[in-house]
Amino acid sequence: MTSSPPALTRIRIGSAPDSWGVWFPDDPRQTPWERFLDEVADAGYEWIELGPYGYLPTDPARLTEETAKRGLRVSAGTVFTGLHHGPAVWEDTWEHVSRIAALTRAMGAAHLVVIPSFWRDDKTGEVLEDRTLTPAQWRELASQTERLGREVLDRYGLRIVVHPHADTHIDTPENVARFLDATDPALVSLCLDTGHYAYCGGDSVRAIEAFAERIGYLHLKQVDPRILAEVVAEGLPFGPAVGRGVMCEPPSGVPALEPVLAAAQRLDVDLFAIVEQDMYPCPPDRPLPIARRTRAYLRSCGAR
Incomplete structure (x- = not known):
């Protein structure tokens, strides 16, 4: 007889629009937002992320009403940034970030997920800039991310959690370590996405142990190693790979995921672990059965 794994008492499980094939604020191929909210609650989740700004209602009163009646709460908002370009992009970046931070705060969340800009287009594969940053760009990335962390904390009371991501400059274990070494732990934490980290050659359990004091948030996803090998061999961009x-x-x-969650539990801090199975685009009836099975699987790992 197998025993149940220990309850993950410090881990709060949720899901996100991404798991319903949502990548954009408005796209006819995506699940309508009302259906997403209905189905994510039906699948057994209590926490959600905002997804692309404008997908869910941006009026806090309306969004509060829509989430509350389904028993849902918001864990974080998400922003995209190109901070390695330095002060020249700060004004536009802040205009984008401040709108999302305000809604995130109004919904009672405490985190803002920060995703670096892509070095190649995630649809066409067009190379937008060099995939390797110069030393000067690394310095700008570190200093401007700290600035963002400070401003978001001071003005909105939110913690930024930077999300290493395929086809960005913060991707491999080496680049993640370099970024963390260059930034202040008081201002910049990590959103460790288990799928993206594996996609870029990393081991999430090792990352949780090595960067223990920097882990502020988790995204849960998995990669298919056979397809990943094809993607790497062909040099396929992230969008077509998905x-x-x-x-x-x-x-x-x-x-x-069970060892990843166990390692996160050992940190002895409260963490969100948000399921994100990238599958844009996808048929409208596909996400809910997957979400139900994934929630049941995570319960079997101790995530109540």
């Missing part, structure tokens, strides 16, 4: 199914339903891929 279309091919590189991000797969747990527990069929890597990394194994």
Whole structure:
């Protein structure tokens, strides 16, 4: 007889529009926002992220009403930034960030997920800039991210959690370590996405242990190693890789999530662990059964 894993008492499980095939504020191929809210609650989740700004209602009163009647709460908002370009992009960046931070705060959340800009277009594969930053760009990335962390904390009371992401400059274990070494832990934490980290050659359990004091948030996803090998061999951009199914339903891929969650529990801090199975675009009836099975699987890992 197998025993149940210990309850993950410090881990709060949620999901996100991404798991319903949502990548953009408005796209006819995406699940309508009302259906997403209905189905994410039906699947057994209590926490959600905002997703792309403008997908869910941006009026805090309306969004509060819509989430509350379904028993949902917001864990974080998400912003995209190109801070390695330095002060020249600050004004436009802040205009974008401040709108999302205000809604995130109004919904009672405490985190803002920060995703670096892509070095190649995630649809066409067009190379937008060099995939390797210069030393000067690394300095700008570190200093401007600290500035963002300070401003978001001071003005909105939110903590930024930077999300290493495929096809960005914060991707591999080496680049993640370099970024963390260059930034102030008081201002910049990490959103460790298990799927993206594996996609870029990393081991999430090792990352949690090595960067223990910097782990502020988790995204849970898995990659299909067979498809990933094809993607790497072909040099495929992230968007087409997702279309091919590189991000797969747990527990069929890597990394194994039970050891990741156990390592996160050992940090002895409260953490959100938000499921994000990239699958844009996808048929409208596909996400809910996957979400139900994934929630049941995570319960079997101790995530109540």
